[in-house]
Amino acid sequence: MERNLSSPLNLTFLPTPVPLNITVNINATEKPFSVFEGCEQLAEGILFDLTLQCINVIVGIPANLLVIVLLIQNRKNPTTSDIFLGVLAFMDSYFGTMTPLSFLNFYYWHSKEVWSALKFSYGVKDTSGPLFLSCICLDRFVAVLFPVMFGQFKPIKYRLSLTVLVLCLTFAYSAAKTVGGLPNFEKVFTGEILATFFWMVLCNVCILWALKRSRGAGKDEMHPMKKKAFKMVLSLVCIVVFNYLPPVALFPFEDYYSPDMFRCYVQPVGFAFLNISSTIQPLVYLSRLEKLPFLSDSCVKKCCNCVSAKNNKTHPAQNISA
Incomplete structure (x- = not known):
C-alpha cells in the first residue's frame, strides 16, 4: 500500500483524497483523526x-x-x-x-x-x-x-x-x-x-x-x-x-x-x-x-513632548553646556 507522505498540517502533497487517518482499504478499522498521524514520536x-x-x-x-x-x-x-x-x-x-x-x-x-x-x-x-x-x-x-x-x-x-x-x-x-x-x-x-x-x-x-x-x-x-x-x-x-x-x-x-x-x-x-x-x-x-494609523496627530505630538521632557531630565548637564 502506498504511503501518504503529506505533512499533517499543510497538505500540499495529497496522493489520496481521503484524510490521513483512513487507509485505502475501506473495510479496515478507522482510527480517530490525529494531527500527529504517523509522527507521534517526531512531533x-x-x-x-x-x-x-x-x-x-x-x-x-x-x-x-x-x-x-x-x-x-x-x-x-x-x-x-x-x-x-x-x-x-x-x-x-x-x-x-x-x-x-x-x-x-x-x-x-x-x-x-x-x-x-x-x-x-x-x-x-x-x-x-x-x-x-x-x-x-x-x-x-x-x-x-x-x-x-x-x-x-x-x-x-x-x-x-x-x-x-x-x-x-x-x-x-x-x-x-x-x-x-x-x-x-x-x-x-x-x-x-x-x-x-x-x-x-x-x-x-x-x-x-x-x-x-x-x-x-x-x-x-x-x-x-x-x-x-x-x-x-x-x-x-x-x-x-x-x-x-x-x-x-x-x-x-x-x-x-x-x-x-x-x-x-x-x-x-x-x-x-x-x-x-x-x-x-x-x-x-x-x-x-x-505614522501609526491608530494614533491621532495630537497623541503623537504629546508622546514626542513626553519623550523630549524625559531626555532633558536625564541629561541636564548636556543641556546647560549646550
Missing part, C-alpha cells in the same frame, strides 16, 4: 508550525484587517499595488481564521467536511501569497525600469484582470488540493514556489540596482519618491528571503530525506515559514507608514 516540527499559526491568529488577523481598513481609507489616493495588497491581506485574514477550526477538528470534531475546508484554505495560502507578491514585484519592476510602459498600463483595469487571473489559479489549485489523488500534484507547488521565488528576487534586485544608479553623479541623496520605492522593495526582499527561501531550499530535495523525516520535520518547518508570512507581510506594510 516537534508540527508543533512549530502550529505555534506560528497561533501567532497568525493573535497578531496576523488584526494586522491584516488594519491594512484593509487603511487601503479603503486611502482609496481616493491609491498606489497601483493597493489592489494586490488588499486581496493578499484578505486572503491572509481568511487563512488565519481557519486555524481555530483546525484545532477544533483535530482534537474534537474529527469531521471530513471541515478537513476538506482546511485543505482548501492551505491551498489558498500556498498560492495566493507567492502569486500576489509576484504581482507587486512586477508592478514595481515596470514602474522603475520601464516608466513609459508603466504609464500606458497604469489604469486599474489591467490590475483587476491580473487579480482575477491569480484568483482563478488560486481557487483551481485549492480545489485540486481538496480533492486530492492527482498524480505528481506535489510538483505543482514545488514548481510554483521555485518560479515565484526566483522571479521576485530577480525583480527586486533589478529594482534596487536601478534605484541606486538613479542618484546621479555627485548626489548623495535619493529622490523622496524613489527613496520610498527603495524601502518598499527592500522590505519585499526581506519577506521573500525569510518566508520563501526555506521551502525553496528544502522541498526540491525530498528524495534525500527519509519519508518520516520529510513528512514530520522538513515539510512542517518549511510550511511554517510560509504560513507566518500572513503576519509578517502586514506588519512590514504598517512599519513603512510615516
Whole structure:
C-alpha cells in the first residue's frame, strides 16, 4: 500500500483524497483523526508550525484587517499595488481564521467536511501569497525600469484582470488540493514556489540596482519618491528571503530525506515559514507608514513632548553646556 507522505498540517502533497487517518482499504478499522498521524514520536516540527499559526491568529488577523481598513481609507489616493495588497491581506485574514477550526477538528470534531475546508484554505495560502507578491514585484519592476510602459498600463483595469487571473489559479489549485489523488500534484507547488521565488528576487534586485544608479553623479541623496520605492522593495526582499527561501531550499530535495523525516520535520518547518508570512507581510506594510494609523496627530505630538521632557531630565548637564 502506498504511503501518504503529506505533512499533517499543510497538505500540499495529497496522493489520496481521503484524510490521513483512513487507509485505502475501506473495510479496515478507522482510527480517530490525529494531527500527529504517523509522527507521534517526531512531533516537534508540527508543533512549530502550529505555534506560528497561533501567532497568525493573535497578531496576523488584526494586522491584516488594519491594512484593509487603511487601503479603503486611502482609496481616493491609491498606489497601483493597493489592489494586490488588499486581496493578499484578505486572503491572509481568511487563512488565519481557519486555524481555530483546525484545532477544533483535530482534537474534537474529527469531521471530513471541515478537513476538506482546511485543505482548501492551505491551498489558498500556498498560492495566493507567492502569486500576489509576484504581482507587486512586477508592478514595481515596470514602474522603475520601464516608466513609459508603466504609464500606458497604469489604469486599474489591467490590475483587476491580473487579480482575477491569480484568483482563478488560486481557487483551481485549492480545489485540486481538496480533492486530492492527482498524480505528481506535489510538483505543482514545488514548481510554483521555485518560479515565484526566483522571479521576485530577480525583480527586486533589478529594482534596487536601478534605484541606486538613479542618484546621479555627485548626489548623495535619493529622490523622496524613489527613496520610498527603495524601502518598499527592500522590505519585499526581506519577506521573500525569510518566508520563501526555506521551502525553496528544502522541498526540491525530498528524495534525500527519509519519508518520516520529510513528512514530520522538513515539510512542517518549511510550511511554517510560509504560513507566518500572513503576519509578517502586514506588519512590514504598517512599519513603512510615516505614522501609526491608530494614533491621532495630537497623541503623537504629546508622546514626542513626553519623550523630549524625559531626555532633558536625564541629561541636564548636556543641556546647560549646550
